[in-house]
Amino acid sequence: MATKGQRGERRAGALSKERIVEAAIEILDAEGGGALTFRALTARLETGSGAIYWHVANKDELLAAATGEIIDRAMAEAVGGAEPREAIRTIALGIFDAIDAHPWVGAQLPREPWQAAMMRIFEGIGGRLQALGVPERARFDCASALVNYILGVAGQNAANARVFAGEVDRTAYLTAIAERWAQHDPAQFPFVRQVAAQLGEHDDREQFLAGIDLILAGIAAVSRPDDK
């Protein structure tokens, strides 16, 4: 939440890691992943680069902190003591939406194997698998499958945002994708061409959730004790 004590005074406030991370998130959100430089940061915070390095070790740590902040918020909203299967879907959707709102997170998340952000997701999902009744031996594999799937979608979404940075319109975006797909040789890419026709009625979020459900169905099939 907000800083304790005096609030509101932003300009005169002392520099802190939180203020730096907050400024970094603002820059990343407004201008995209490539726009975060120490020069842009010093301009926005009205300091020198050395001041930032006093609070933050380097750019990687700054990026990790910014990513952690976004994921933390998303996970906090997805707490709900709901039924475990639904809880997993909620967590996954929360992360999807967070990355949709902050595409640069999608590029950063896969780069943080054991950073706090990744572990929070892993923990959140793994805990629900336990509640779901997945046998202990299979839990690691199942959590890993779900997390890796989420990370893959995250990376793709970030790449899409990078490529189609201009298009704000959703249909224009889908049209652009369909055009790219149509560019491929039909003889060599029959499936791609065939699927391109379905792009009109396609919804990224729904497809993401369909993938989660697919994996959950697989988990259910595998962890059913009467199975084989």
Next chain:
Amino acid sequence: MATKGQRGERRAGALSKERIVEAAIEILDAEGGGALTFRALTARLETGSGAIYWHVANKDELLAAATGEIIDRAMAEAVGGAEPREAIRTIALGIFDAIDAHPWVGAQLPREPWQAAMMRIFEGIGGRLQALGVPERARFDCASALVNYILGVAGQNAANARVFAGEVDRTAYLTAIAERWAQHDPAQFPFVRQVAAQLGEHDDREQFLAGIDLILAGIAAVSRPDDK
């Protein structure tokens, strides 16, 4: 000098996109993702930077071409007219092994949504789903789930290679991971701590395949007509 007509002469041969890509792959393999610079390339190829720009538009295109080359090789080895389920596993494993051998590909692949490399994987998997008997409506979602999972693992493996660049030993590598996991607060991360104990008997490749099988099981459950 007098090697004009000779085909196989490599050193004296003229510059070409293929030779540049080949040199880029050698640098990336030998020194990692961060080591590919135009200066390193010019040194290895004994030219000026302008010569490289004559054959290649920019660094992104070079990286995409290098990634495409590795994926093409992996896909070519995974052709086999086997049973579709087995073919999908073979393709997935082929990509896993390619990324294991060239970790920088794992970082690059998620950045190429509609580049040739990505589409080849998507096509290869989608085609087998058709052969598997997955109904047309579900095929897009199923292919997307498998591909996104593969991309997620790719990104994680690349990140691991970056973080543990020093450790060659497999047990040292696993020990290092277990240490990272143990650093987290046990009260806040019970699942992570619990799973850390399983890390000793853990095999990345097997876990990757377990995830593929999980998704395939989900696909089977969803596309069974008598279901529901």
Next chain:
DNA sequence: ACCTGAACACCGTTCAAGT
């Protein structure tokens, strides 16, 4: 057509110096 390599604009990071 193809290649050379100096030059440009920009970057992350450091550090002596200030308060």
Next chain:
DNA sequence: ACCTGAACACCGTTCAAGT
């Protein structure tokens, strides 16, 4: 302790000039 900002080493890319 915290901040300043010039300086350093390095980067991708361009381009006038060569062959």
